[in-house]
Amino acid sequence: MTLVLPIDPEANRLLASDPLALLVGMVLDQQVSMEKAFSSPYVLTQRLGHDLDAREIAGYDPEALVALFAQPPALHRFPKAMAARVQEVCRALVEQYDGDAARLWAEVPDGAQLLARITALPGFGRQKGQIFLALLGKRFGVQPPGWREAAGDYGDPEAHRSVADVTDAESLRLVREYKQQMKAAAKAKAAGA
Template sequence: MAIEVTHIDYGDLKGGLVRMMERFKEEGTLTGEPEDDDRLREDPNAALLGLLYDQRVRAEFAFTGPLRLKDRLGHLDMKKIAAMDFDEFQELFAQKPAVHRFTNKMAENTQKVAAMLVEEYDGNAANIWNDGVDIDTIEKRIRKFPGFGKGKASKIKYVLHYFGHRDFSDE
């Protein structure tokens, strides 16, 4: 499903996310697969995990990582993910094609992120940003999660905007 998005300035960014946004301008798809884009638009947890995985792998692979995980688990229920046996979770995470090339660390971070989402945001990443707070507050919240430093957290604005979770065209 094609969506209408007002483009926002991302001139301060570099890397794969920029490539994805450029593709969106030209082809109407971020990941290269409209169905994958739709699945990331439908699931705020997938969008957040995609940003988590955007490290040392092609951005499109990173953002579709949560979709591979969801296909294997049958869900992206953060409560269930947080409660899973780590070895079992890591094994699912590593199945080919792996969710991420750094299976140990990213599986660990995924479970930690899931646990924080359950504890602080009722298991729903949308609760990080859906209360109308400004982007600075959202970035501060994101930086508290494992695997999200200042640089990665600064990309959340573009992820939310281009995957349709929050409109930043007026900011």
């Protein structure tokens, strides 16, 4: 299984075949739609003229990278901040995993260790880390012992909470409903505080 998002089929294929593209999509998956976040790695490959390379992005001129992100249509609603974040993640991959995103989840002894590796990346807090862990487990077969427990509620096989649970149009609708409920609850809690 892989991701089945309502985006360009080539973008879905890239996510299925390129671990760095998948990771970049997850980096961008905040304050934009899932479709925007996970289609942007494909758009970035088009702008670069070739596949994504962590070493290249890590060493890219920061202003030039921002220009690639900001070029219409922008890859994110905050192109400057997210270009910097993607570059930080790529630098961490180069330093810790020889530039190979797949090594992030290769040969981990258990789900807790995988979550620790993910949340050590720039911009990955616990929740984002658990979502990415669930995405790897549910859609890409990365299932070290204890991965569901480490993913928390996102590891629930019946859940419709995140991009990890999107398999078709109906599951996408259920995930959107869940996110709207969470936003409404947070807004109500903030109003009462």
